[in-house]
Amino acid sequence: MAQRIFTLTLAAVLLMGARLVAADDSLGKDLKATIALQGMPCDQLIASKRNGDSDYTATCKDGNRYHIFVNPQGRVIVQKM
Amino acid sequence: MRALALVGLLIAVSGCSSLKTSSPEAGSAQAAPPAAAPAPATPPPPSPPPAAPPPVAPAPVTPPPVAPAPVTPPPLAPAPVAAAPAVPASAAPPHAAAAPAKSPAAAHPVKQPGTSAAQSPANPPPPASPAAPAPAPAPPAAATASTLNLADLEQRLRETRAIGVFTKLSLKNQVDDLLKAFRALYRDPNKRPSAELRQRYDGLLLKVLSLLQDGDPPLAAAIASSREAIWGILADPEKFAKMDT
Numbered sequence: 001m002a003q004r005i006f007t008l009t010l011a012a013v014l015l016m017g018a019r020l021v022a023a024d025d026s027l028g029k030d031l032k033a034t035i036a037l038q039g040m041p042c043d044q045l046i047a048s049k050r051n052g053d054s055d056y057t058a059t060c061k062d063g064n065r066y067h068i069f070v071n072p073q074g075r076v077i078v079q080k081m
Numbered sequence: 082m083r084a085l086a087l088v089g090l091l092i093a094v095s096g097c098s099s100l101k102t103s104s105p106e107a108g109s110a111q112a113a114p115p116a117a118a119p120a121p122a123t124p125p126p127p128s129p130p131p132a133a134p135p136p137v138a139p140a141p142v143t144p145p146p147v148a149p150a151p152v153t154p155p156p157l158a159p160a161p162v163a164a165a166p167a168v169p170a171s172a173a174p175p176h177a178a179a180a181p182a183k184s185p186a187a188a189h190p191v192k193q194p195g196t197s198a199a200q201s202p203a204n205p206p207p208p209a210s211p212a213a214p215a216p217a218p219a220p221p222a223a224a225t226a227s228t229l230n231l232a233d234l235e236q237r238l239r240e241t242r243a244i245g246v247f248t249k250l251s252l253k254n255q256v257d258d259l260l261k262a263f264r265a266l267y268r269d270p271n272k273r274p275s276a277e278l279r280q281r282y283d284g285l286l287l288k289v290l291s292l293l294q295d296g297d298p299p300l301a302a303a304i305a306s307s308r309e310a311i312w313g314i315l316a317d318p319e320k321f322a323k324m325d326t
Contacts, residue, residue, distance in 0.1 A: 026245060027245070029245060030244075030245025030246065030247045030248050031245075031247060033244070033245065033247075033248040033292060034245075034247040034248050034251050037248060037251045037252065037255070037288060038251070054247075068247065070247075070250060074250070074254075075250075075254050076247055076250045076251040076254055
């Protein structure tokens with residue numbers, strides 16, 4: 001019984017982990033596409049940090065860092081840091 | 082008497098031997114008799130081969146009819162050629178392509194009856210040629226079918242998962258900026274969109290297509306096929322005003 005519970009728990013944790021990784025991957029793609037749409041360079045996104053609602057800091061492999069957020073007028077702003 | 086006895090003995094021995102041979106075979110395995118049967122059967126095939134050669138000769142005789150079949154293909158080739166001239170005449174690539182494709186398709190059914198009556202080897206080549214044109218016409222037909230439905234395209238863009246939220250919002254910002262530029266332009270009723278606006282429109286569409294082509298190819302194709310239709314609305318002040326309201 002205890003073994004079954006352990007197996008189920010492990011499976012749930014792995015599934016949640018996979019979902020988180022997928023969500024993180026899709027967010028990374030979204031941020032990278034947003035940066036590209038604004039005409040700014042980013043060869044590969046290596047890190048992103050959530051500052052708040054619709055507010056992120058993205059770090060690219062080439063060393064560029066961007067502040068990406070939605071301003072009160074509903075526009076997506078990408079600022080180089 | 083001795084001779085008779087010898088003959089009788091020989092008959093008895095031969096009979097026993099025949100019985101022995103048959104019985105062991107049947108006893109060992111019933112498959113043996115079939116094997117024996119095939120053996121005699123094989124000899125007959127050798128005899129048919131000799132007969133086959135004559136058919137082979139007739140086969141070469143059939144090739145002449147095959148040659149006539151290739152003769153029929155030429156008519157097919159001329160037909161496409163005729164279609165090709167028609168294309169430049171119409172000067173409408175998609176429609177022209179569709180029309181020629183349809184005409185060859187009609188020509189093929191006509192051919193098929195003749196070819197089916199003739200030889201099967203001749204048939205393969207014609208089907209191959211019709212198969213190639215057939216796929217070509219299909220896409221144009223689909224493209225024309227999905228002419229322009231702005232509301233549908235907008236809904237599909239909103240719902241697609243190929244683009245993230247930030248990207249969608251960013252794209253919407255840029256579309257709004259472009260529409261604002263058109264509104265500003267049409268404040269003067271006699272103005273026409275400049276090449277710069279067309280360039281902005283093309284660039285924006287390229288961005289959308291590049292974002293969609295991997296994640297949502299059908300939507301990308303639908304947008305690509307509607308490219309000129311959308312520009313037709315944007316470039317016409319009346320249509321634009323109607324759409325903008």
